[in-house]
Amino acid sequence: MGNIESLAYFIPELILTATVLAVLFADVLGGEREGFDPPANFAFVGCVAAFLAHFTLYSLPSTPLFNGILIHDPFGAFFKGFFIFCTGVTTAMVIVSREVARFKKGEFCVIILCVCIGMCLVAASRDLLMIYLSLELMSLGSYVMAGFSRKIGPSEEASLKFVLYGGVSTGIMLFGISLLYGLTGGTSFEAVRSALAGAGSGIEPIAFLALLMVLVGVGYKVAMVPFHFWAPDVYEGAPTAVTAFLSVASKGTGFALLIRFFFSVFMQPAEGGWATLAPLHFDWGLTIAVLSAITMTVGNIGAYPQTNLKRLLAYSGVAHAGYLLMGVSLMTSTGVEAVIFYLVMYLFTNMTAFFVILVVSESLGTERIAGFRGLWRGAPVAAFMMTLALFSLVGLPPTAGFVGKLYLFYAVLQQKLYWLAVIGVLNSVLSLYYYARIIKAMYLETSSETEPAVHSSPLAGLILIVMAAPVLYFGVFWNPLVEYARYCAHLMQ
Amino acid sequence: MDALLPSLLFYAFAGVILGSAAFTAFARDIVHAAFSLLFTFFGLACLYLYLGADFVGLSQVVIYVGGILVLLLFGVMFTGHQTQETEKRTVNFYWGLALIALLGAGMVPALLKAPWAVKSAAELPEAKSTISSIATLLMTDYLLPFEIASLLLLMALIGAVVIARGETKTDEGESPETSA
Numbered sequence: 110m111g112n113i114e115s116l117a118y119f120i121p122e123l124i125l126t127a128t129v130l131a132v133l134f135a136d137v138l139g140g141e142r143e144g145f146d147p148p149a150n151f152a153f154v155g156c157v158a159a160f161l162a163h164f165t166l167y168s169l170p171s172t173p174l175f176n177g178i179l180i181h182d183p184f185g186a187f188f189k190g191f192f193i194f195c196t197g198v199t200t201a202m203v204i205v206s207r208e209v210a211r212f213k214k215g216e217f218c219v220i221i222l223c224v225c226i227g228m229c230l231v232a233a234s235r236d237l238l239m240i241y242l243s244l245e246l247m248s249l250g251s252y253v254m255a256g257f258s259r260k261i262g263p264s265e266e267a268s269l270k271f272v273l274y275g276g277v278s279t280g281i282m283l284f285g286i287s288l289l290y291g292l293t294g295g296t297s298f299e300a301v302r303s304a305l306a307g308a309g310s311g312i313e314p315i316a317f318l319a320l321l322m323v324l325v326g327v328g329y330k331v332a333m334v335p336f337h338f339w340a341p342d343v344y345e346g347a348p349t350a351v352t353a354f355l356s357v358a359s360k361g362t363g364f365a366l367l368i369r370f371f372f373s374v375f376m377q378p379a380e381g382g383w384a385t386l387a388p389l390h391f392d393w394g395l396t397i398a399v400l401s402a403i404t405m406t407v408g409n410i411g412a413y414p415q416t417n418l419k420r421l422l423a424y425s426g427v428a429h430a431g432y433l434l435m436g437v438s439l440m441t442s443t444g445v446e447a448v449i450f451y452l453v454m455y456l457f458t459n460m461t462a463f464f465v466i467l468v469v470s471e472s473l474g475t476e477r478i479a480g481f482r483g484l485w486r487g488a489p490v491a492a493f494m495m496t497l498a499l500f501s502l503v504g505l506p507p508t509a510g511f512v513g514k515l516y517l518f519y520a521v522l523q524q525k526l527y528w529l530a531v532i533g534v535l536n537s538v539l540s541l542y543y544y545a546r547i548i549k550a551m552y553l554e555t556s557s558e559t560e561p562a563v564h565s566s567p568l569a570g571l572i573l574i575v576m577a578a579p580v581l582y583f584g585v586f587w588n589p590l591v592e593y594a595r596y597c598a599h600l601m602q
Numbered sequence: 603m604d605a606l607l608p609s610l611l612f613y614a615f616a617g618v619i620l621g622s623a624a625f626t627a628f629a630r631d632i633v634h635a636a637f638s639l640l641f642t643f644f645g646l647a648c649l650y651l652y653l654g655a656d657f658v659g660l661s662q663v664v665i666y667v668g669g670i671l672v673l674l675l676f677g678v679m680f681t682g683h684q685t686q687e688t689e690k691r692t693v694n695f696y697w698g699l700a701l702i703a704l705l706g707a708g709m710v711p712a713l714l715k716a717p718w719a720v721k722s723a724a725e726l727p728e729a730k731s732t733i734s735s736i737a738t739l740l741m742t743d744y745l746l747p748f749e750i751a752s753l754l755l756l757m758a759l760i761g762a763v764v765i766a767r768g769e770t771k772t773d774e775g776e777s778p779e780t781s782a
Contacts, residue, residue: 112745112746126753129753176743177743178743178746178747179746216760216764219760220760220764223753223756223757224757230750236747238744239746239750242747245754246753246757249754249757252761253761288716291718292717293719294719309717311715311716314716315716315717317712318713
């Protein structure tokens with residue numbers, strides 16, 4: 110489809126781009142009034158409009174866009190909605206908190222909106238050039254966002270570490286992409302795949318090398334072991350709203366990239382899923398399955414000694430990347446469905462957890478588990494929401510986390526990967542301990558000081574309820590979400 | 603004889619690029635490193651011209667040598683560059699060496715044996731300036747990446763301002779917190 114006709118499929122991104130300009134002008138022209146931030150409010154409204162507009166995408170037929178640079182399919186539409194929703198929630202968190210200095214909120218919103226556009230394009234790319242460009246749009250913005258905190262020191266350290274690790278991993282990924290171009294002489298996924306499929310067996314070692322190099326870039330984005338070292342430091346140092354955004358949206362981008370890139374370039378559709386291209390004999394699914402087992406184990410064990418809540422959730426995020434990789438390694442549509450379901454549940458759960466940390470740490474000035482002692486006396490609602498989120502992260506009923514894990518393990522068992530399912534279940538049990546430690550601190554221990562008093566605005570409470578309600582709702586009525594995930598697992602190649 | 607000269611040229615350029623890049627990486631004085639980068643950029647420009655990419659080659663000189671490198675040197679000089687040598691510590695030297703040896707042993711044979719998509723001389727377009735075809739592609743097939751690149755530059759500009767500005771103005775009368 111040509112450039113002009115494609116615009117009808119590009120409305121969410123167009124709204125976001127218009128919002129970027131509106132925020133810039135509002136920031137420059139708007140005066141400073143008490144309790145009202147025009148740039149951040151514009152950004153939030155833009156996200157809501159873009160999120161509503163993304164629903165129109167589902168009724169459109171799957172087709173290549175912009176002369177084959179992008180593609181429109183239900184899979185891409187789902188991820189666009191996912192990223193825009195994350196951006197909207199993060200903007201709301203910035204509006205209600207004081208983490209980002211008020212005079213910097215305009216710049217912050219411009220950057221986060223650009224990052225969101227980058228993420229949307231990653232999920233829809235169909236060309237090596239475009240996927241690299243959109244990844245850079247997303248990564249460069251994330252590096253700046255990690256340094257936005259008012260606390261001098263940890264935030265800058267986080268930002269710098271993020272840039273250094275990110276730069277190296279992107280460089281390796283680009284090397285892999287250049288090898289693919291050298292092997293096939295084309296940049297569109299279609300050209301690369303058909304050239305790889307038609308190649309002789311001599312292509313195997315070099316194609317494997319290219320695949321591994323691309324996997325380094327993806328592994329960095331999703332915090333897969335051994336590329337997870339940046340996560341704890343960055344999660345701890347970045348503003349909490351940014352940490353929440355990175356933990357959910359950045360991970361989502363990694364999985365969108367992984368599924369889109371690998372399934373379109375190295376795979377061909379087979380019965381019920383995908384199979385590796387004929388000239389490439391290596392068992393790609395098994396490689397990912399082993400990596401997923403290592404990732405979840407390292408993440409869960411790493412979480413044990415942590416005393417800072419954001420660091421602990423960083424290791425928990427590594428473990429969850431492991432669970433999600435399990436779904437990808439199956440190379441079946443059931444696996445992709447389970448990944449989509451799990452990502453939606455992870456969005457609500459993690460956003461709730463980080464929002465509680467944000468509200469509590471702004472009042473109490475601490476992010477340590479010890480600071481949460483006796484929280485239920487001072488802030489019963491926050492303590493309850495946190496408990497709900499932690500239950501969901503462990504995977505206990507009646508939360509969405511339980512259903513997410515159930516579908517994931519069901520998909521694994523369907524492929525008869527029993528060892529992987531056993532490791533996954535053992536890991537869930539392992540994770541119970543460190544999540545329960547937080548719940549114990551909140552309910553059973555008492556603070557040495559006077560009762561912790563948590564002040565929050567009614568708006569913050571409203572956002573918290575909106576985030577936490579789906580955790581419970583989808584834990585009981587999961588069928589609509591399963592149907593939605595099943596529809597969104599359709600990839601066009 | 604026909605094939606010898608082009609490959610000699612290629613290896614000469616590649617040698618210049620690799621040598622100067624290695625000097626940049628290992629130089630102890632940051633100004634020396636920046637000057638050595640000049641040869642890397644020029645070598646790359648020559649390589650682009652050698653491949654027939656005239657526009658890319660000239661842009662490389664104009665943007666990297668003329669702009670970025672000069673900016674880099676200005677940055678070094680204005681941010682209180684002392685002549686003392688930067689301290690360097692090498693950690694995990696033997697592990698790194700082992701990793702490189704392992705990767706090299708895997709990569710070099712794979713790269714040498716790879717069936718690259720090589721075009722014969724007849725398939726190549728006739729040698730002429732690439733500017734007009736680049737312009738056509740940017741306005742047709744690659745219009746979207748072109749526009750997204752401008753968004754990327756806008757964001758990078760704002761991000762750079764945010765980082766460079768520092769805390770000149772404080773919010774609500776509070777001084778920025780410093781934590782240990």
